Amino acid sequence: MPPFTLPQLPYGKDALSPHISAETLEFHYGKHHQAYVDNLNKLIAGTKYENKDLADIVKNTSGALFNNAAQNWNHTFYWKSMSAEKNQSPKGPLAQAIDQNFGSYAEFEKQFAAAAVGLFGSGWAWLVLLKNKKLKIVTTADAKTPIGTASGTPLFTMDVWEHAYYIDYRNARAKYVEGFWKVLNWNFAGENFDQSMAVKRPTAWKQPLKKSSKRFRK
Secondary structure, eight states: OOSOOOOOOSSOTTTTTTTSOHHHHHHIIIIIIHHHHHHHHHHHTTSTTTTSOHHHHHHHOOHHHHHHHHHHHHHHHHHHTBOSSOSOOOOHHHHHHHHHHHSSHHHHHHHHHHHHHHOOSSEEEEEEEOTTSOEEEEEEETTOOHHHHTSOEEEEEEEOSGGGTHHHHTTOHHHHHHHHHHHBOHHHHHHHHHHHHTOOOOGGGOOOOOOOOSOSOO
């Protein structure tokens, strides 16, 4: 069995429709992400990275090895950043932190969308928690990721590579960004925030979510 395998989606391929179609997931998850997995396994075969965790490879490599490892990490995090339970809202301490850092949820959404739409070329938009416990909207080009740049702890991410939305929206990235809010997994983002802040989560904060593995390695 190869060191890394394609992680199972935490929902069915049609679960994000109509905002992200089953056809998009067939290509994005089934072909693009699978290719990163296959390439990574070829690149680490017979090297010191063959038995390393994915995050360790991301943090300690460059070039093709970094690109394929980081894209594996980014995509797995991206799938978890979305949910079949649509139209979620931030809850508890994360909701409070968004208000404190951005003034309001509406202002946060406006700033995040502007960053995602405005990123030139391919890349990712992230909400991260900085070491000073402040929230920040971060964009990264190509395969770059906060865990590889020490720019903060990621809470959720939005893929703005064109293959994430071209089937559904053609080149209208702004329309894809608009639809992404409908499937954003705020429960996942809240759990990441609470873990980083060492906050205990009352059951009332949690929204329904299918269970998925926290580990990116099988």
